[in-house]
Amino acid sequence: MRVLISGGAGFIGSTVASACLDAGITPVILDNLVTGRREFAEGRTFYEGDIADGALIDKIFAEQPGIEAVVHCAALIVVPDSVADPVGYYRANVTKSLEFVDHLLRNGCGRMIFSSSAAIYRTGDDHTVDERSALDPQSPYARTKAVCEAMFADIAATRPIRVLSLRYFNPIGADPAMRTGLQLRRPSHALGKMIGAHEEGVPFEITGTDYSTRDGSGIRDYVHVWDLAAAHVAALQRFDALSDAESVINLGTGSGTTVRELADAFNRVVARPVEVVETERRPGDVAGAYTRSDLAERLLGWRPRYSVEDGIRHSLEWAALRDSRLAE
């Protein structure tokens, strides 16, 4: 099977590409390298360019016969940037996705797996969500994902394409074989900040300790990126067995981890523990959620295999390697 992966030189897309290769699926990478890394496409079939570039998409389908599906990961993903630049975010994530799907239709590609986000859910009092939970995206970034889901569903209703949206919770870790990982040197998410604090020997700041969670800190569902990638492989293999109604699947572990618990897990992994201090909430932050759904297991036969500690260990291993793997 041959699969086109948009954003295939990014963190998740490149990991999906590695999982495809390991499963005997041939990935064709499409990435404009705005945030993706050329190094992550090395040795793979790679087209540098934009998902909205119709001539390029036509060229890819002409040169790579037998592309059976698309995994659409290409997107901008930084919440504060989306607040500062909503036009840029809607253009990159929505307008270009609309053009992309049109190009796919013209080339007869009828299967798409879309990288969506659990950030689109309204979170209830018990901090759990499933695929039927109400949506209430809180940032322009999250709204671009919700808009894309709705747009794809409208298109799939009458045009010959089916779209499966996979709603990711919080990805951590790296390819266990260390082919790829997070491209950023200093990621701003909780584990990235923890690794940074640990390297510099400064305290890690818990941003917000007055949430209605079991210990007051924010709760998330940290899912290993290799498990996410494996879910894409399972979705590709089972795509045609899914019914039209089964168009959204949560990808999380089903366990909530608070920031304090994440720090405890971190300190079980590292030799020299990181100190933890408390500060104010970040603007726009939410208490958070984890999945209560078993749909991924029922429909894809997928279950996460890696623990939060595994994710932390692999993130640390990648952080130590990153500078030797990436040019800058």
Ligand SMILES: O=c1ccn([C@@H]2O[C@H](COP(=O)(O)OP(=O)(O)O[C@H]3O[C@H](CO)[C@H](O)[C@H](O)[C@H]3O)[C@@H](O)[C@H]2O)c(=O)[nH]1
């Ligand atoms: O230095 C920090 C950074 C984060 N946190 C806390 O850690 C939790 C998780 O924060 P992250 O920034 O790691 O994750 P978010 O879920 O808030 O947001 C991230 O994950 C989302 C997926 O659900 C989207 O992808 C989004 O773009 C991305 O920023 C929150 O309670 C946050 O307050 C800290 O305590 N200290």
